[in-house]
Amino acid sequence: MNSSEATLLSWIQNSSSIVFFGGAGTSTESGIPDFRSAAGLYQTEVHSPYPPEVMLSRSFFTEHPEVFYDFYKSKMLHPDAQPNGCHRLLVRLEREGRLKAVITQNIDGLHQAAGSRHVLELHGSVHRNYCMSCSRNYSLQEVMNSPELVPRCSVCGGMIRPDVVLYEEELDQHTLYSSIDAITKADLLLVGGTSLTVYPAAQLITYFQGSHTVLLNAAPTAYDRMADLLITEPIGQVMERLDKAAGE
Numbered sequence: 001m002n003s004s005e006a007t008l009l010s011w012i013q014n015s016s017s018i019v020f021f022g023g024a025g026t027s028t029e030s031g032i033p034d035f036r037s038a039a040g041l042y043q044t045e046v047h048s049p050y051p052p053e054v055m056l057s058r059s060f061f062t063e064h065p066e067v068f069y070d071f072y073k074s075k076m077l078h079p080d081a082q083p084n085g086c087h088r089l090l091v092r093l094e095r096e097g098r099l100k101a102v103i104t105q106n107i108d109g110l111h112q113a114a115g116s117r118h119v120l121e122l123h124g125s126v127h128r129n130y131c132m133s134c135s136r137n138y139s140l141q142e143v144m145n146s147p148e149l150v151p152r153c154s155v156c157g158g159m160i161r162p163d164v165v166l167y168e169e170e171l172d173q174h175t176l177y178s179s180i181d182a183i184t185k186a187d188l189l190l191v192g193g194t195s196l197t198v199y200p201a202a203q204l205i206t207y208f209q210g211s212h213t214v215l216l217n218a219a220p221t222a223y224d225r226m227a228d229l230l231i232t233e234p235i236g237q238v239m240e241r242l243d244k245a246a247g248e
Contacts, residue, residue: 133157
């Protein structure tokens with residue numbers, strides 16, 4: 001454990017109201033690609049005339065559901081992914097009563113899979129799906145096992161869509177305000193695996209009024225100057241070491 005990690009561990013052990021705010025980089029060590037890094041989803045070759053940002057928009061989903069689902073099912077779904085060291089440490093901190101909320105931009109459900117209970121999903125989840133006509137709910141497995149590329153409701157035949165926030169759509173206001181409330185009340189803010197370029201989610205960290213902000217991200221962000229501690233090593237490995245040290 002290096003000096004930065006030792007400092008972070010000390011801050012964690014002296015905190016009683018921690019909030020974690022995370023992005024796609026939280027899940028890369030679980031085998032899920034992020035979006036904006038050199039190896040991210042937006043940089044990889046996609047056999048489509050449309051860029052990923054366009055295919056993940058509400059208007060494109062409405063106009064070209066077949067193309068949307070072809071991309072969504074092949075690039076956005078990772079049902080075999082498992083939680084990594086970051087997810088596991090956050091579960092420990094929640095069980096100890098130190099961590100009050102996980103605020104995530106991810107839609108993969110890995111925080112819940114690890115055991116976290118208080119998770120605020122800003123962009124929804126691939127594990128929740130619903131019929132746009134009758135609102136019947138469907139699981140991720142039912143969507144993946146659909147005999148048709150575009151899944152249809154077994155009751156009314158309506159089109160099923162994932163409960164995720166697409167481009168051109170607003171965040172759920174209850175989730176947004178719950179996130180603001182949690183950050184405002186925190187005494188330690190851990191920000192991990194996010195480029196902090198997606199708004200309005202990125203602005204949430206400006207509501208923090210506590211003692212320390214820790215930024216764990218491989219690449220620089222526009223908010224680095226706000227951090228009391230910067231760690232650029234892989235977040236899963238860092239958290240794994242902290243988890244081990246905390247248990248000793």
